[in-house]
Amino acid sequence: MTLKxxxxxxxxxxxxxxxxxxxxxxxxxxxxxxxxxxxxxxxLGKLELELDxxxxxxxxxxxxGGTAELARATGVxxxxxxxxxxxxxxxxxxxxxxxxxxxxxxxxxxxxxxxDQVALGNLTFxxxxxxxxxxxxxxxxxxxxxxxxxxxxxxxxxxxxxxxPQGNQQQLIDSIxxxxxxxxxxxxxxxxxxxxxxxxxxxxxxPFVADQRFG
Ligand SMILES: [Zn+2]
Ligand SMILES: [Zn+2]
Numbered sequence: 282m283t284l285k286x287x288x289x290x291x292x293x294x295x296x297x298x299x300x301x302x303x304x305x306x307x308x309x310x311x312x313x314x315x316x317x318x319x320x321x322x323x324x325l326g327k328l329e330l331e332l333d334x335x336x337x338x339x340x341x342x343x344x345x346g347g348t349a350e351l352a353r354a355t356g357v358x359x360x361x362x363x364x365x366x367x368x369x370x371x372x373x374x375x376x377x378x379x380x381x382x383x384x385x386x387x388x389x390x391x392x393x394x395x396x397d398q399v400a401l402g403n404l405t406f407x408x409x410x411x412x413x414x415x416x417x418x419x420x421x422x423x424x425x426x427x428x429x430x431x432x433x434x435x436x437x438x439x440x441x442x443x444x445x446p447q448g449n450q451q452q453l454i455d456s457i458x459x460x461x462x463x464x465x466x467x468x469x470x471x472x473x474x475x476x477x478x479x480x481x482x483x484x485x486x487x488p489f490v491a492d493q494r495f496g
Contacts, residue, residue: 282403284426288471289324291317292382294343299430299471300324303402308333310401312421312430313344313473314351316382321351333401337361337389338432339418340369342376344473346384358390360399363410366417368446393419395460409460413453414441422464429470429480435461437478440489457483457490 377384466481
């Protein structure tokens with residue numbers, strides 16, 4: 282089997298919503314439907330995929346603002362984030378109003394814990410709880426496919442902000458170095474914003490988390 286994906290930048294924040302699917306079964310997950318739900322559904326239709334679940338890395342509006350609408354339209358379950366992000370979910374209507382776009386609160390069908398597994402057709406995603414940007418942020422890793430969706434934990438050449446309520450930069454760095462980098466240099470990742478990269482490249486060159494900073 283093979284994992285395939287398509288990135289759909291959504292909202293004024295150009296958040297990398299992704300459609301990820303199992304090529305055997307054509308079962309798909311939408312990771313972080315921040316908004317523009319019709320566009321996301323259009324991609325699912327064009328690719329002839331069957332939506333199986335919605336996965337949420339964390340509850341910031343650009344990642345999760347369209348979750349309720351997509352779940353309502355499709356009837357699929359909402360999986361994630363970790364329950365420590367409940368307060369961000371509660372703040373969604375206010376966040377969306379402040380930034381002037383549609384978005385609403387939602388109730389996850391399943392909270393995620395570190396070490397949980399999420400199946401998608403013949404694929405299996407391991408859940409890594411990576412607090413620091415938000416306290417309930419999770420990352421989805423398909424080890425056999427060398428793939429991760431990391432939300433706002435890690436970017437090409439940077440890391441997530443940690444100046445939000447319950448953010449913590451040291452905790453974020455520890456999440457990246459202790460829970461992501463050991464998974465392998467060859468894991469390519471989709472970040473919440475900007476271009477893709479892989480753990481090895483960030484390990485060598487990312488000024489916030491490179492090995493040489495911690496040698
Ligand atoms: Zn965020
Ligand atoms: Zn973001």
